[in-house]
Amino acid sequence: MANPNLIKSSYLIDVVKHRWHYLLISIVILIPCILAMFYLMFTQPNHSPVKLGIDFTGGTILQYGVNNSVTPEQISKIRTELENNGVNNPIIQNISNSSADKNIKNIISIKTRFMGEKNNNQIDKITMVLAQNTQAPQLISTTSVGPTLGKELLKNSLAALLLAFLGIVIYISFRFQADYAIIALAALFHDALFVVGVFAILGILYNVQVDSLFITAILTVVGFSVHDTIVVFDRIRENNRFLAKKYTSGEIINASVNQTLARSLNTSLTTLLTLSALYFFGGSTTKDFILAMILGIIAGTYSSIFFASVLLAWDKEIKAKKANA
Amino acid sequence: MKNKIILFWTIVLIAITCTIVIFKKPTTLGLDLVGGSRLTLEAQTSSTIKKITPEIMDSLQYAIENRVNALGVGETTVQKIGDKRLMIEIPNISDTAKAKEFLGETAELEFKRPKGVTQEGDIIWESTGLTGKDLKKALVGSAPGSGEWIVSIEFNQEGAKKFAHLTRDLVGQQMAIFFNGELKSAPRVNEEITGGHAQITGGDGGFEYQEVKNMVDLLNAGALPVGANIIEENSVGPTLGADSIQKSKVAGAIGLALVMIFMIVYYRAPGVISCIALLIYSIIVFAIFKIIPVTLTLAGIAGFILSIGMAVDANILIFERTKEELRSGRSLFTAINSGFERAFTSIFDSNMTTIITCAILYALGTGVVKGFALTLAIGVLVSMFSAITVTKNFMHLVFGTGELKHPALFGLRAEDIQDAYSATETKKEKAKFGVLD
Numbered sequence: 037m038a039n040p041n042l043i044k045s046s047y048l049i050d051v052v053k054h055r056w057h058y059l060l061i062s063i064v065i066l067i068p069c070i071l072a073m074f075y076l077m078f079t080q081p082n083h084s085p086v087k088l089g090i091d092f093t094g095g096t097i098l099q100y101g102v103n104n105s106v107t108p109e110q111i112s113k114i115r116t117e118l119e120n121n122g123v124n125n126p127i128i129q130n131i132s133n134s135s136a137d138k139n140i141k142n143i144i145s146i147k148t149r150f151m152g153e154k155n156n157n158q159i160d161k162i163t164m165v166l167a168q169n170t171q172a173p174q175l176i177s178t179t180s181v182g183p184t185l186g187k188e189l190l191k192n193s194l195a196a197l198l199l200a201f202l203g204i205v206i207y208i209s210f211r212f213q214a215d216y217a218i219i220a221l222a223a224l225f226h227d228a229l230f231v232v233g234v235f236a237i238l239g240i241l242y243n244v245q246v247d248s249l250f251i252t253a254i255l256t257v258v259g260f261s262v263h264d265t266i267v268v269f270d271r272i273r274e275n276n277r278f279l280a281k282k283y284t285s286g287e288i289i290n291a292s293v294n295q296t297l298a299r300s301l302n303t304s305l306t307t308l309l310t311l312s313a314l315y316f317f318g319g320s321t322t323k324d325f326i327l328a329m330i331l332g333i334i335a336g337t338y339s340s341i342f343f344a345s346v347l348l349a350w351d352k353e354i355k356a357k358k359a360n361a
Numbered sequence: 362m363k364n365k366i367i368l369f370w371t372i373v374l375i376a377i378t379c380t381i382v383i384f385k386k387p388t389t390l391g392l393d394l395v396g397g398s399r400l401t402l403e404a405q406t407s408s409t410i411k412k413i414t415p416e417i418m419d420s421l422q423y424a425i426e427n428r429v430n431a432l433g434v435g436e437t438t439v440q441k442i443g444d445k446r447l448m449i450e451i452p453n454i455s456d457t458a459k460a461k462e463f464l465g466e467t468a469e470l471e472f473k474r475p476k477g478v479t480q481e482g483d484i485i486w487e488s489t490g491l492t493g494k495d496l497k498k499a500l501v502g503s504a505p506g507s508g509e510w511i512v513s514i515e516f517n518q519e520g521a522k523k524f525a526h527l528t529r530d531l532v533g534q535q536m537a538i539f540f541n542g543e544l545k546s547a548p549r550v551n552e553e554i555t556g557g558h559a560q561i562t563g564g565d566g567g568f569e570y571q572e573v574k575n576m577v578d579l580l581n582a583g584a585l586p587v588g589a590n591i592i593e594e595n596s597v598g599p600t601l602g603a604d605s606i607q608k609s610k611v612a613g614a615i616g617l618a619l620v621m622i623f624m625i626v627y628y629r630a631p632g633v634i635s636c637i638a639l640l641i642y643s644i645i646v647f648a649i650f651k652i653i654p655v656t657l658t659l660a661g662i663a664g665f666i667l668s669i670g671m672a673v674d675a676n677i678l679i680f681e682r683t684k685e686e687l688r689s690g691r692s693l694f695t696a697i698n699s700g701f702e703r704a705f706t707s708i709f710d711s712n713m714t715t716i717i718t719c720a721i722l723y724a725l726g727t728g729v730v731k732g733f734a735l736t737l738a739i740g741v742l743v744s745m746f747s748a749i750t751v752t753k754n755f756m757h758l759v760f761g762t763g764e765l766k767h768p769a770l771f772g773l774r775a776e777d778i779q780d781a782y783s784a785t786e787t788k789k790e791k792a793k794f795g796v797l798d
Contacts, residue, residue, distance in 0.1 A: 176601045
């Protein structure tokens with residue numbers, strides 16, 4: 037049974053009174069994200085809203101560990117020499133590395149077109165060019181994805197995303213009500229849009245590309261976002277059961293949001309603690325993946341309090357007006 | 362109270378069993394952690410084979426398995442993915458040049474006879490119907506006298522007949538041996554050869570040992586029924602793998618420590634309990650990983666560490682609710698019980714959505730994504746058990762005696778606690794939850 041003492045007249049967060057402030061913050065943050073996505077959709081030949089990595093476009097990435105620091109001049113020299121050796125348009129990146137292995141001070145990553153089994157001498161040529169320009173290069177990883185496989189992966193990933201959306205909406209409609217489900221879906225889009233948008237911006241600024249782990253991160257964020265929203269909705273559902281006769285839905289939603297506030301913040305905080313540990317101390321291959329999740333969890337916490345609840349209060353208010361009229 | 366104590370010892374027993382499992386069973390680590398290569402091959406249709414049937418895939422898998430085993434690098438696995446792909450995993454090697462050479466070769470051995478001569482004087486060869494399919498086995502040998510490396514072949518019954526027939530026809534002429542479309546040698550036939558044995562010598566230049574060895578391995582492994590292309594490769598050197606394990610361990614330990622510090626500082630006594638529950642949670646999850654066994658990849662470890670965050674969430678929901686009930690003046694027992702009861706629907710509904718996404722990821726995802734989904738799903742399921750059984754049991758045992766009830770234990774001040782708004786309700790609640798006093 038809900039405690040009637042818990043309904044107060046004023047709250048720190050008021051999803052009815054400050055409705056427009058909260059929505060405005062979301063809009064202001066999402067606009068640059070959407071613009072960046074549109075920019076990439078129009079400028080990229082594949083019309084994707086983010087820069088796609090080789091997982092989706094096909095290609096080969098070779099990573100070499102080297103024993104010396106590498107200057108930008110050396111990188112451009114390596115690039116020219118590779119092109120002279122018949123390696124077309126290589127994208128070369130230098131990743132500094134703090135590894136236990138003292139022989140690997142830097143990692144040079146070279147991205148080229150897809151190399152199948154017939155192109156082994158290309159790898160030999162690249163190794164040769166590096167041996168001439170750096171100290172003790174060793175091939176530490178190779179990732180190669182055929183172009184048809186990449187397309188298939190992209191298709192599967194998008195199908196997974198849509199299915200996840202659908203599954204969640206069905207579940208919430210079943211456990212709550214249809215309008216809760218639609219609002220949870222809106223909140224989830226809000227969060228996914230934010231993460232994808234930030235990666236679009238990062239793509240424009242730093243050429244950050246997304247891989248299949250990114251889709252996983254988005255799906256996890258989607259799960260988390262709904263998780264957060266459900267905790268608030270669950271409290272609204274509970275309070276509604278006992279207090280709906282005495283109070284307006286706006287008051288009930290306000291009370292519910294504030295009652296779950298400490299939990300929402302603490303959960304996000306603990307999850308962010310573990311993710312930050314992974315980001316700063318974990319391996320470099322999962323960094324972008326973790327970053328996507330950190331962004332998504334921040335967005336998810338914000339949206340469950342300031343977006344989903346605001347929309348729900350608004351929706352209930354409109355419905356109440358219609359019922360009275 | 363007796364039930365609670367039985368439950369407590371059951372939990373202790375589970376924890377001990379899981380610890381033993383962790384120490385006894387080896388962890389299955391993914392190739393990105395131990396170093397190794399994963400190759401995906403796709404069967405190619407051709408003018409003769411228009412459709413890849415399951416039978417073709419079976420024989421392709423068999424042939425590929427034979428070839429990979431011939432590499433002699435230990436625990437390799439070849440498995441079918443979908444209807445026209447094979448995934449090959451080779452641990453501990455990151456230089457796949459040799460493996461790839463091996464997989465791409467079709468191993469077609471063909472015996473041909475002269476048909477005519479071109480204007481330049483080169484011989485035109487025609488097929489005889491005698492191919493690698495007619496072989497029983499091939500061996501590395503050396504030619505008596507010269508000591509040159511040769512491929513010694515033995516035909517099966519059918520092949521021996523064909524070979525005898527062919528050599529009888531060709532006495533005094535040349536016969537050609539093609540391997541993968543390349544002319545390897547063209548010896549002159551002096552007499553009919555019966556008995557089903559033959560030798561392939563390297564012609565003028567002779568063979569290198571490695572060349573002979575490769576040919577023998579490929580011939581013994583059998584020709585691929587269809588062409589197969591490598592469409593995906595993932596190779597990680599062992600140093601990079603070891604580095605990733607080290608970094609994940611450090612990140613996991615730091616993450617867990619930070620969460621524990623936060624929980625103790627914020628929630629006090631229940632926080633300490635949740636830390637113990639969290640440790641038990643980690644032990645159980647890890648033991649399940651080993652029992653199934655789940656192959657741990659970098660993404661899988663990330664999924665596990667993320668699930669720690671979600672496991673804590675269940676505790677936070679419960680403790681927040683308990684605190685709220687305490688603030689409104691409920692007795693300690695009622696507050697703890699209703700904390701669990703009320704938080705349960707949130708925990709259940711919110712975790713279900715995560716399970717739904719995990720199921721979809723597992724069904725549609727590929728290797729890396731699958732690993733992540735599986736570890737996260739196991740983590741979430743165990744976290745529900747740990748929050749509802751372990752944390753609740755410990756809370757009952759610690760606070761059930763009624764000795765410990767100072768508000769500071771819950772991070773509350775005495776003045777935060779309001780008067781019970783309804784004494785009768787509190788009594789009823791107590792009865793309902795079967796409270797311990």
